[in-house]
Every structure is written in C-alpha cells, then in structure tokens.
Amino acid sequence: MKRRDMLKLAAFGAALLTTTALLSTGHAFAQDKKWKIGFSQVTTIEPWRAQFNKDIIAEAAKHPEVELIITDGEDKTEKQVADVENLIRQEVDALLVSPKESAGLTGVVQQAIDAKIPVFVLDRNVDTKDYTQFVGGDNKLIGRAAGEYAVELLGGKGKAAGNVVEIWGGMGTQPAHDRHDGFHEFTDKEPGIKYLLDQQSGDWKQDQAYNLMANALKTNEKIDLVYGHNDPMAYGAYLAAKDVGREKDIKFIGIDGLPNEGVQMVNKGELTATFTYVTPGAEGLRQAIKFLNGEKVEKTITLPTQKITKENAAQVLKDNGL
Amino acid sequence: MTALKLLSRTKLYWGLIAIFLIGVLGSPVSSKGNNIFLSYGNLLDVLRQVSTTGLIATGMTAVIITGGIDLSVGSLMAICSVVCAMLLTVPGVTPGVVLGVPTVALVALCLGIVVTRFIFLNLEKSRAGADAAARDVRLDTVRGLVTPAIVGVVLCCLSLWYLLPQIEPKFGVLGVLLVAPCVGLLFGAINGFIIVGGRLQPFIVTLAMMVTALGIARLTAGQNNAVLPVYTGSNATADFELLRSLVFGVIPMPGLFFLGAIVIYGAVLRFTPFGRYVYAIGGNEEAARLSGIAAGRVKIATYAISGLLAGIAAVLYVAQYRQGKPDAGAGLELDAIAAVVIGGTSLMGGRGSLTGTFCGVLIFGLLSNILQLHNINSNLQLVLKGMIIIGTVLVQERNAGDLLAYLRLPGAAHKETAAAKRPSQETPSLNLGGNKK
Numbered sequence: 001m002k003r004r005d006m007l008k009l010a011a012f013g014a015a016l017l018t019t020t021a022l023l024s025t026g027h028a029f030a031q032d033k034k035w036k037i038g039f040s041q042v043t044t045i046e047p048w049r050a051q052f053n054k055d056i057i058a059e060a061a062k063h064p065e066v067e068l069i070i071t072d073g074e075d076k077t078e079k080q081v082a083d084v085e086n087l088i089r090q091e092v093d094a095l096l097v098s099p100k101e102s103a104g105l106t107g108v109v110q111q112a113i114d115a116k117i118p119v120f121v122l123d124r125n126v127d128t129k130d131y132t133q134f135v136g137g138d139n140k141l142i143g144r145a146a147g148e149y150a151v152e153l154l155g156g157k158g159k160a161a162g163n164v165v166e167i168w169g170g171m172g173t174q175p176a177h178d179r180h181d182g183f184h185e186f187t188d189k190e191p192g193i194k195y196l197l198d199q200q201s202g203d204w205k206q207d208q209a210y211n212l213m214a215n216a217l218k219t220n221e222k223i224d225l226v227y228g229h230n231d232p233m234a235y236g237a238y239l240a241a242k243d244v245g246r247e248k249d250i251k252f253i254g255i256d257g258l259p260n261e262g263v264q265m266v267n268k269g270e271l272t273a274t275f276t277y278v279t280p281g282a283e284g285l286r287q288a289i290k291f292l293n294g295e296k297v298e299k300t301i302t303l304p305t306q307k308i309t310k311e312n313a314a315q316v317l318k319d320n321g322l
Numbered sequence: 323m324t325a326l327k328l329l330s331r332t333k334l335y336w337g338l339i340a341i342f343l344i345g346v347l348g349s350p351v352s353s354k355g356n357n358i359f360l361s362y363g364n365l366l367d368v369l370r371q372v373s374t375t376g377l378i379a380t381g382m383t384a385v386i387i388t389g390g391i392d393l394s395v396g397s398l399m400a401i402c403s404v405v406c407a408m409l410l411t412v413p414g415v416t417p418g419v420v421l422g423v424p425t426v427a428l429v430a431l432c433l434g435i436v437v438t439r440f441i442f443l444n445l446e447k448s449r450a451g452a453d454a455a456a457r458d459v460r461l462d463t464v465r466g467l468v469t470p471a472i473v474g475v476v477l478c479c480l481s482l483w484y485l486l487p488q489i490e491p492k493f494g495v496l497g498v499l500l501v502a503p504c505v506g507l508l509f510g511a512i513n514g515f516i517i518v519g520g521r522l523q524p525f526i527v528t529l530a531m532m533v534t535a536l537g538i539a540r541l542t543a544g545q546n547n548a549v550l551p552v553y554t555g556s557n558a559t560a561d562f563e564l565l566r567s568l569v570f571g572v573i574p575m576p577g578l579f580f581l582g583a584i585v586i587y588g589a590v591l592r593f594t595p596f597g598r599y600v601y602a603i604g605g606n607e608e609a610a611r612l613s614g615i616a617a618g619r620v621k622i623a624t625y626a627i628s629g630l631l632a633g634i635a636a637v638l639y640v641a642q643y644r645q646g647k648p649d650a651g652a653g654l655e656l657d658a659i660a661a662v663v664i665g666g667t668s669l670m671g672g673r674g675s676l677t678g679t680f681c682g683v684l685i686f687g688l689l690s691n692i693l694q695l696h697n698i699n700s701n702l703q704l705v706l707k708g709m710i711i712i713g714t715v716l717v718q719e720r721n722a723g724d725l726l727a728y729l730r731l732p733g734a735a736h737k738e739t740a741a742a743k744r745p746s747q748e749t750p751s752l753n754l755g756g757n758k759k
Binding site: 044069071072074076077078081082083085086088089090101103104106107128188 | 350356361362367371374480540566600638639642643647650652653690691694695697700
C-alpha cells in the first residue's frame, strides 16, 4: 500500500462521505412525523404505475402526520424483495406492497408480518393470508365488462359475429389471465366470434402490440375488433391499423382508463372504449392510516370499474382537471 | 489472518472499509435508537442480496481473465430456475424433466470420461518424467478409451438411478441441486465449444446464447411463461427452507454458497496449474499455446464453470423467491460484469482476482443498501451507482490523474504538459496520476 494510494482512497472516501452527508440532510425534517409508512412499488416506468405513485403521493400530501417512503423495484423481483427488507429494517409503522408477482414476494411479506408490521397488499395478491388488508381492482370483473361490451359491439347477444384480435399483457401475469378469462366468459358463448391470434403477448407495451397487429393485418383480410389487455397495447394496434389505412373498420377496446392516456385516446376517437382500472394508491394509504389510528379495516377492498366511451370521456377528463 | 492478507493485496480492501465506515457513520437511526445499517438483520440482508450476483460474478471473473466475456449467464439462470421450479412442483414427465434428466446423464457421462482420461494422462506424464510435459503422451486403448468409457457409463447410470424414481413424485432439493447446475454446465460448455471451435468472438457467441437460452427458458415454462410458485406446504418447500435458513444461525445459506464459490474457485485460480493457464491465456493466448497449454480446453472449462455457477445461483433464486421464471436473472450479467470490473479485473484479460471480485460485489451491495436506507430517489440511485463504477475503476487503474490532466483540471501533474503526455515518474508524491509501471 503506497502513500499515494492511501491519499487517493482518502480523497475517494471523502467524496463519498460528502455525497451521503448531502443526500441525508432530508432526514432532519422527518422528525416531527407521527407515522412512517413505507410503500414498495414494482416499477415507475409504466404509465399506470406512474399514476399509482401520483395518487399515493397526492393522498400523502393531505396527511401532514405521515412520512411516506416510496421505493422502486425496477421491475425485478430481487430488487423489490431487497426494498421491502430494507423498509423492514427501517422499522416503518406500516408497509404497503404492490407485488411484482405473488410467489416472489410472499416470503418477504411474511417476514414483515413476523416483524409485527401491518402489511397492506395492493393490486396483486400474495400467497399468504396473514396480511392486514388487500386493496385492488378485480381484473376478472373488468374483463367481463369488456367482454359484454365487445359482444354488444359485434351485434348483440346470440347474434354477435366477427374476427377478434386479443393482445395479451405479460404472459404468466395474473392480471393478463384474469382479463382474458373475464372477457371470454361472454365472447365464448357466441359461435359467430372467431379469434385470430393464439395467445400472442405484447407484454403490456405499445411497440410490441404494434408489431403484433401489423402482422395480423397482413395475414387477415377482415378484423372487426381488437381487445388489448391495456390501453397502450390497444393504441399500438390502432396505430398499426392506421398506418395501413384500416383503422376505420376496426373497433378497439382497451383497459386501464388513465385520465392522461386511455381516456384521452377514447376522447379523440382512437379507441372505442376503455374500462378504468383504478390505482389502489390513495385508497391503500387511507386504509393504512385508518388502521394506524386504531380503527378496524376490512380484509379485502375491491375497487369498482367504469366504462369510458365517447359519451363520457370529456366529462372524465374535466373531473381530472385535464 | 490469511484471508486478511489475501484481501489486503487488493487495494479494494480499503474501499470496502471506506464504504462500510460511511454506512456506519451515515446510517439513519431507527425510532428505537438503533443504528439501522449495523443492525444484524441488515448486514444479513446485504449478504443474501449479493449472493446471486456474487455467484455469477465468480464464474464471470475467470472468463474475463481469459480475455473473454459471458453475456449468457442471466438467461442460463432463467433456464435453470424454470427447470428447478418445475421439478419441485409438478410431478410426472414435464418439459423440465425432459430437459433436465438427459442433461444430467450426458454431463455425468462426459465428466466420467474426461476426468478419468485426465487422471491417467497425469499419471503417465509423471512416470515419463520432465520431458513428457513437452510432447503429447499417448494412452493405450484400455486406459485411453475403455476404462474412461466404463467409468462414464457407470456415473451416468448412477445419476439416472438417483433421478428417475424422483420423476413421479416431485424432486427433492438434492435432486434439483444436481440437475440445475448440470443444465447450466451443459449450456456453458456449448458456449465454450462454439467460441473455441468456431474461433468466434466470445461476445457474439454468448450474446446469441443469451437470446437462445431465453427462448428455451420460455419454451420450457410453456403455458404463458407462467411463474411457477414453489407452493408452500409441499415437500419442496420444507426442503427449501434449508436453502433459505441461516447456517449455524449466523450466515444465510445463499451467502455461504457465495463465500464457498469464492474460496474454492479462488484457490483453484491461485494455486493450481489450471489457474495459471487461465492467467496465461489472458495475458497472451498465442504465447500460452506455444508453451504447450491446451488453451481451448481451459477456455471451454471456464465457460462451463460459469454456466455451472449460474445453475447454482438459480437454485438459490428459486429457494429465495419461491418461484422460477423465464425473466429471472434478466440484466444480471451486467451487474456481474460491473462487480468484476470494480474488483480490478481487466476486460483485456490477464489481470484480476477473485478477492477483488468479492470486494467489488460487496462494495456494490453495501452501496445499494446505504442508498436505499437513506431513501434516495431510485432514479438518482442509478446515476450515483454509475458514477461510482467509473470512479472506482479510475482509482483502480490509477488513471484519475490522467483524466484530470486530459481535461486540464487542477490536481493534474504537469500544468504545462497537460494532455500532451502522461506525467513522468519524477512528479511529487501528491500527484494523483502517475505511471502504472
């Protein structure tokens, strides 16, 4: 070890130390908070997740006694588990988790429960029943609503006929399966409805859905309806149809109905309809605060869905200040 | 004590201590007045969190020392995790069985043959004396073909005898611990064979394998790339508690695997001829070949071992997260390469060590932990991590001064010769630059 190296490392260490010192100044302000609530989010890249975070932050702003810590799992199970472990170490008063997938997060949720931290599971469930509460939308319910509407669009009950392209979300994710199953409860009863694709996934992404649809358009003369498991994918399919001049004879149905995304698309007439999948952010935080203040909370809260079409889109936008 | 000595050979030893001290000094204090960073649970978390990346980085180090790179490890881990979860949860003949069991048989057969031949060759060489090393030793038919074949077939039958009865119920943890690493080993060996035999760039071969293996993982998982939970309450889980548990109540099992891999592979690289060949090939492959090293075989072995470690990492992943899925290990190869490079291993090959990699992995893990404990915005965390990688490597390579000089910033050596040439040896000792040699 030369003296030069020592100096260098000292400089390096000093630089690091100042960085951490600078970054941790935020801690000083958090002393007068009554509750420290941790929220482990899967990712912040997806629009729905971004809205989710927006909702929970807006709700937290209404409760000055709450310090909210949000972590970002960067869409990796390993990272999210590490995040939750970290929140447990920070001895939060309540833990909100929106798991990337059920199996992967079960162990660490159990760990939090064992550490006597009340756990609120949001949007996707885990494989244990010991959590305090589950708050989420019901994807099957939304799928049913979409299926019912699709049958209506294609000619009504018993008479519906047409070629349907279904673009799956991430294969192997529960929401995609639920949205598929609910939809098919209605459409499978109609002998006139044909499916053109066999379980093709756009992985929730607009660009992948565009490519899927572009291929489907090349191989099929007639497509009547596209059902995308979320709005960006339905929109990607719409763009693909538009680029070959066929968007007029196809109906597009999406799911999620975010104000700044799906609702706008419906309002512009790009999508025929979308069904809202409300983020559990605000409700989850409200419930957690309620619980911390000693009130009873229900085991499960299911958030309702709303159909958004050309008729009510403008109103919804107005309600959301857009 | 020896461990300390080994560690102190790498300057990173100090970096590790520095990071640790920052963690301790800058640690937030919990509401109960405990130092969170130092809490026993937190340090265990760190060790457990880094062990998967650590195992992958261990295999990657040797590959990088030979001057290669292995981009396929993440996807190999995905395959192994899918196979692993499938064997544990679904009884009967599944894609996991179809892929896993024949692979074990094949690996057992080949290993039996190769190892037996190797032993006979060495015996022959040591008998023939010093001059034998310089020329090829011929083995007769019995020792060159017949005996190895018998040993291989026996090993193959033994492995099948062990695995076949487990297909109908579900596989136990030991069965899986045999299958997953073998699958990794096979794919790793395929990487090596194509690189050596086809004389292609490791980068492109392993890139292709990364894509291919991801496809195979998804095909194996079949039905919608389903996540396969290792259901709680099944035999598998009872076994798997073991892989999640603390050994002697102190070290988490994944951490033990990681430490074990570092110690064993480290010893192999440091003290065996094989290790010296690895360094020699990285230094100058042509020269190594001319001096009688079977460079091709050594390279194939490093890729195979890299795959094997990815397989072990996959078993730990399944134990840890109770699931195997095709996107397990996505992006892990880059984390591993970052840790290896921080550890002072040169991407040019020929220089590096596993102690360095160990420090690199821990530095990265501790850093993530500290940043997360301070609840720093996660996007900013990524920026900081990137800067730390560059900073650490600059310090490692002793090029910080060169960069300053090149940018004509203060702290550089010669003001008048800034950016023109490297500072010379006679600079004052406060200079941050300086020559390497």
